[in-house]
Amino acid sequence: MKRSGSLLLLLAMCSAHAQSTGSVVQALINARTEIIAVLPKVGCQDIAVALKTAAAKGTSVFLITERATVHRGGYLLNVSHGPESIQTYLYAGPLPSAWVLVDNAWVASGVTLDQEGVDVAPTISQDAATLRSLNTWARQVTAAGPIKRPDLLKLHYGK
Numbered sequence: 001m002k003r004s005g006s007l008l009l010l011l012a013m014c015s016a017h018a019q020s021t022g023s024v025v026q027a028l029i030n031a032r033t034e035i036i037a038v039l040p041k042v043g044c045q046d047i048a049v050a051l052k053t054a055a056a057k058g059t060s061v062f063l064i065t066e067r068a069t070v071h072r073g074g075y076l077l078n079v080s081h082g083p084e085s086i087q088t089y090l091y092a093g094p095l096p097s098a099w100v101l102v103d104n105a106w107v108a109s110g111v112t113l114d115q116e117g118v119d120v121a122p123t124i125s126q127d128a129a130t131l132r133s134l135n136t137w138a139r140q141v142t143a144a145g146p147i148k149r150p151d152l153l154k155l156h157y158g159k
Contacts, residue, residue, distance in 0.1 A: 043115045061086040
């Protein structure tokens, strides 16, 4: 029953464009195996909570954010210090856009995933070439391993 409910939610979301952030949040919470979240600022509370909720259910969460985010605020520390299945990676340069790849089956992208108060619907895609490309890029970025939680705190607090 749970599987079919997630499938129906995913099918409802896959109209190529114009789904609400709330639909993406619910789909993140219902992710089954893996979420790759590329969030330049980790600036949306609903997405942050959804990532932690999914991780608490055992879903692997790979959070990739800009190294500069450590000092910007946002929800980085809150998310990265969630359940053990969350791994945080700091990207040296600017990330051009926010996106989340869920269960390697679909991707949501757009500014609304990374900023509060933005009323622009995220874009949803299941294009196989896009999914492969994003997955390959993420695997390259995460190859060096995640930042350890104490090291993230040291960077944040400047020690």
